[in-house]
Amino acid sequence: MATQRTVLITGATAGIGEAIARLLAGHPFRLILCGRRADRLKQLADELSARTEVHTLRFDITRRQEVAAALDSLPPEWKRIDVLVNNAGGAHGLDPIQSGNVDDWEAMIDANVKGLLYVSRGILPGMADRKSGHVINIGSIAGREVYAGGNVYCASKFAVDALSRGMRIDLNSAGVKVTQISPGLVETEFSLVRFKGDTSRAATPYQGITPLVGKDIADLVLFVLTRPDHVVVADLVVFPTAQASATVVNRANR
Ligand code: 8X3
Numbered sequence: 510m511a512t513q514r515t516v517l518i519t520g521a522t523a524g525i526g527e528a529i530a531r532l533l534a535g536h537p538f539r540l541i542l543c544g545r546r547a548d549r550l551k552q553l554a555d556e557l558s559a560r561t562e563v564h565t566l567r568f569d570i571t572r573r574q575e576v577a578a579a580l581d582s583l584p585p586e587w588k589r590i591d592v593l594v595n596n597a598g599g600a601h602g603l604d605p606i607q608s609g610n611v612d613d614w615e616a617m618i619d620a621n622v623k624g625l626l627y628v629s630r631g632i633l634p635g636m637a638d639r640k641s642g643h644v645i646n647i648g649s650i651a652g653r654e655v656y657a658g659g660n661v662y663c664a665s666k667f668a669v670d671a672l673s674r675g676m677r678i679d680l681n682s683a684g685v686k687v688t689q690i691s692p693g694l695v696e697t698e699f700s701l702v703r704f705k706g707d708t709s710r711a712a713t714p715y716q717g718i719t720p721l722v723g724k725d726i727a728d729l730v731l732f733v734l735t736r737p738d739h740v741v742v743a744d745l746v747v748f749p750t751a752q753a754s755a756t757v758v759n760r761a762n763r
Contacts, residue, residue, distance in 0.1 A: 514734075517541040517590045519570060519628055520597030522549035524697030525647060528723025529594055529730050534560040536731060541587060543579070543597070543628075545569050570597045570624030571616075580631040589639070592734060593632045595625045596647040598665070600703040603658035614661045621665035625672065633676070637683040643741075644680075645730055646673045648691035650746060654755035662703075666691075677743065686741040688733045693748035694758070696720040717760030718751035 516533055520526035522544035530542055530553060539562040544550050547567050554563045564587050568579035598621035601613035625646065636642025651659055652666030673689035680687060700711040714720075725747070733742040751759045 513537045513539055514591035515539050515541065515587065515589060516592040516594060516734075517543060517566075517628075517632065518594040518596060519543045519624070522546045522553060524699060525692075525695060525723045525726045526594070526596040527553060528727040529596065530557060532724065532727040532731055533734075534563075536735075538592070538734075539563070541566060541583070541590065543568065543570075570628065571619035573623075573627050576624070576627040577631060580628075588635070590632050590635060591641070592643045592645065593629065593636075594645045594647070594730065595628060595669075597624055597628075598647075598669075599699060600651075600662040602705075603703060605658060606660045609661065617661050617665045621662075622668045622672075625669065629672075629676070633680065633685070636685045637680060640683050641685065642680075642683075643686040643688070643734065644676055645688045645690065645733065646676075647726070648673065648689045650691055650693045650748070650755045652691055653746065656755045659755070673744070688742050689744050690726060690729055690733075691744070691746045692721055692726055693746075693752045693755070694718065694720045695722065695726060697723055718749055718758060721747065721749050 516538045518526050518530055518540065521530045521542035530540055534540060534557040540557065541564045542550055542554055543566045550565045550567055554565045557563050566579040568575040570576060601616045602610050604610060646669055648669045649666040651663045652670040655663045670689065673687055677687040694714055696715050700714055701708065704710040729745055729747060736742060751762065
């Protein structure tokens with residue numbers, strides 16, 4: 510039987526993070542589920558506890574002290590984290606740069622870049638010391654291509670791309686694996702958050718196509734985590750079949 514690994518997932522209460530948690534719960538992994546929403550964390554943990562050991566950490570990833578305190582609070586039997594899934598983050602607004610909302614910019618940089626760094630800084634030293642571990646960063650096609658109104662969101666995801674490469678280099682001598690998975694259009698709460706709850710605008714990116722869902726990304730996470738020790742999947746870009754780039758989407762064929 511494969512050894513059970515401990516996986517910490519940020520942004521585990523919805524979307525891609527939740528789908529990853531649900532899928533991994535049925536395989537040899539124990540889970541540390543992280544998120545801001547205590548009720549959703551508890552509900553998911555209660556449900557998945559029937560299938561694996563689950564621990565929850567409630568914190569706001571944008572608050573450095575909260576992140577550090579939450580990781581410090583892990584009981585000894587949960588302190589050894591084998592897999593870190595940096596999934597939390599999102600987009601706020603789609604305004605041109607000249608009329609962008611500075612609060613939106615800060616929210617994206619704080620969560621997508623600084624939050625990822627705060628969590629990583631707490632967990633990577635243990636992986637480096639043990640000379641084992643796997644980091645999976647959920648990037649985006651927005652980290653490869655810039656599109657109209659994407660400006661700061663794209664910048665934050667370009668930063669995730671740079672950090673994924675930097676982590677891979679810096680952790681190379683420790684044998685820690687680093688994978689980046691960069692999805693295109695995935696239907697989750699992502700668009701609802703980007704458009705601040707405007708349901709009709711939020712639906713537009715997915716109109717006329719069959720988008721990816723969280724489970725499609727979770728399948729890739731399980732695949733990269735189950736490669737042999739000598740194999741690391743460094744970088745994956747994944748689209749719905751109807752998508753060819755950040756801006757080329759065939760809406761005529763469904
Ligand atoms: C989400 C994909 O194309 O909306 O990161 O930026 S996109």
